Amino acid sequence: MNDRDELKGMRHWPYQLTDYEAARVRDVLDNHTACSAWVILSRSYNGFVREAALRGLSDHVSAEALGVLFERLNDWVPQVREQAAQGLEKYLVPERADLLLRGLGGLLALTNKQRTDHGVTFARARALLRTGSIRRQVEEAFFGSTGKASRFLFGVLIEESVGRMALLESSVVHRDLTVRQLAVDACIGLPAIQALPLLERAMQSSGASVRVKALRVLLTRVEDPRAYLRAAMFDASAAMRCLVRWAASRWQLDCRQELLSRLVGPVPDSKREWLGLIGLAKELNESLADPMLARALMSSSASVRLQALQALGERGVTQQIEALGDSSDKVFSAAIALLRQQPWSRFEASLERLLNTHWYQLPEARRWLLLTLKPGWRQLEYLLLRHEQGRDESTYWLYQLARCCSTRSTLLDSSTPKMQRQDLQQRLQELEEAGALPRGSVSLLK
Secondary structure, eight states: OOHHHHHHHHHTOGGGSOHHHHHHHHHHHHHSOHHHHHHHHTTOSOHHHHHHHHHHHTTOOSHHHHHHHHHHTTOSSHHHHHHHHHHHGGGSSGGGHHHHHHTHHHHHHGGGOOSSOOHHHHHHHHHHHTOGGGHHHHHHHHHTOOHHHHHHHHHHHHTSSTTHHHHHHHHTTOSSHHHHHHHHHHGGGSOHHHHHHHHHHHTTOSOHHHHHHHHHHHHHHOSOOHHHHHHHTTOSOHHHHHHHHHHHGGGTOOHHHHHHHHHTSOOOOSHHHHHHHHHHHHHHTOGGGHHHHHHHTTOSOHHHHHHHHHHHGGGGHHHHHHHTTOSOHHHHHHHHHHHHTSOGGGTHHHHHHHHHHHTTTSOHHHHHHHHTTSOHHHHHHHHHHHHHHOGGGHHHHHHHHHHHHHTOSSOOOSSSOHHHHHHHHHHHHHHHHTTSSOTTTGGGOO
């Protein structure tokens, strides 16, 4: 039946449709081309309409029509599923492989559908794509794909021995991370002379999980993997370095000695090199790396500065104070967190200078975080002193004092002597009684 006959038949279906459905069908048929009308009607709520639309689509071979067929293969009406399966037949031939490759998304979407068994459809599609005459088409589609499609096509292509090495050479650098992982796994069954170049290439992958997989395989394929371990010891990935430290003792490799040797070498010139060196120094808690870590704090990369600051830990109070002026909020927050672990007396004078010099230039959020590095009562003492010293800005500092009181219902401060706390409380009470602070401000300071 051609489009004209099918259209004519559908226009005379009102006895099978509700008034609304009949009006909807007529509107679609009158305002769209035949192929577009079939696509729209294939998603109708009425099963008779969907089935008829699939029959109409049988004369229109296109990627859009194929997508509709895949969609309707999981239809809740058996007759519609049967009609979709019939329509799919003309696509499961080598001459239409390009359309099947373009419509892989619809085919793979069926993996999550369980209304019926789609195993036969998958098997036939897979068998078609393994046909030697269309391998080049499949390879081209694979190289340009990502996600489920790329993994599916890799599985199809790797089943054939023809072109396997060329496939793996491309796959270890494929843009899909999982494909690169699968390619590394496939190297396990290859002779060492073929596998090693592929694994070495995988070791340069941007995906840490790929590099870890490649190193694990290398450890089983070479008699002396120390060269690989030395290189991976300074990898930017913590997982990679962890694997190296686990394997090092088996091959009599001293990680600390390797680190010390690296420290006398040139300064890293890339973010990845810095992160690898800093990461190993931190994991080994090596204080001899501190001069190099100090150099890292001058890096233009905020990630490098952050890692270096954390690697210095309690040894880096001076650097933590300097980092309070860092342009990166992450580095600034890390410095705050590290300083909180230190006795505040170690940086009291430096903090005081920073607040006095840059208070007005600092963003409000940073200003208050810096102030909270002081013990609770010392924060009030600082603001009170600024109020007393800055008579021309008295109103501003009184506002800051009121704000500080209102956010500190309990001051957990065991370092400020009791006499000093009482003195501060008395001075604040006098300001409250004079109307300079909101009533009840002092009562919040328990």
